[in-house]
Amino acid sequence: MSEQLSTGITVLDRELGGGLPAGSTVFLNADPASQSELFLYELTAVRGTLYLTTLRSGQAVQDAIGRTLGRTGSPTIRDVGGEAPLDVANKLIHDLPERANLIIDVVDVLEATDPVRYRTFLNELQTHMVNTGGLAILHGMKGDDPANRKYTKHMADVVFDLQTTVDGTEIENRLAVPKFRGGRAPDETIKLRLAEEVAVDTSRDIA
Template sequence: MSDRLTTGITVLDRELGGGIPAGSIVALLADPASQSELFLYELTAVRGTLYLTTVRSDQAVEDAIARTRTRTGSPTVRDVGGEAPLDVANKLVRDLPEGANLIVDIVDVLESNDPVRYRAFLNGLQTHMVNTGGLAVLHGMKGGEPANRRYTEHMADVVFDLRTTVDGAEIENRLAVPKFRGGRAPEETIKLRLSDQVAVDTSRDIA
């Protein structure tokens, strides 16, 4: 599909040539101590979203979305972190409507399943997203990644690599897009501010 879907973050859409191709799977990889979930919250503002949480409870996610100052929508939040998380996620994915977002936060729990079953989940997800023209975002934590993370990165059409560094009192967030099927990936990282929303950091780098 040639249609582009907005991420809800204007500068990122511009860097990506108008957004992400409809039907894509996106892997958002980030440090556990970063505020990468702000990306997920902003995404809920631009279209209907099914938000699958695997670690936090559904109530905790809903409370966090209600408290954030960034622009959000009203996603349907489901806790799939209990028994048979992959089976529950599979069933919910099959019911996704046309043009919807799917967020899995965090995908590490699903990646910890049997490789054959996880691979089948990814292939089913890819087929469904292409058929419905939606967008799936798999939010993964860096450091101690499950062995199946390589399948996530391979199947993903777009990889967002959020790099957070702390130097004294300064916190720096840079977003790299090393993989972008269906478009041209930015050649340079994007410096971001992640406080109460996602914004471009316009402060100049000092060499």
């Protein structure tokens, strides 16, 4: 069995049997209006992290991490949303050290490139993560899926699907893990509270 790496989120590690297999590429699919970035920020606390941002500026990401009340680290943040984002991201990824995290927030910008080049990028990314024993987290927004989103989902070893619903004054977040190569996915969704940190939502379900 491959080594399990902690996600930095206690409830998630417990549900996944200790964490994620080293070398995994993970796709986190979430609503743009959700607090899904908390997953990314808490992941930075457990090991060195290269954080590639494609929409927000590097300073905006740094400020957001600094305001987070949960446990976070000090990632290296690079804005790759300018000219040739796929090329810039690829170069930075090839310099990623052993056993490090890679976060791409959001992957939508890279998905909007030529399909052949994007598939090559995904294959090279997967190979690099396996060789270095780290974790890659590709954060994608739900909505009008980019043309290459299907390749992201297929290539990912693990898929996290964050479902956020608003019913009156109640906001409910449930995490499904429909795909988990190298491990056992939870049979049911995990009800989470996304506020100052990622935690189990212990409020009762309303029938």
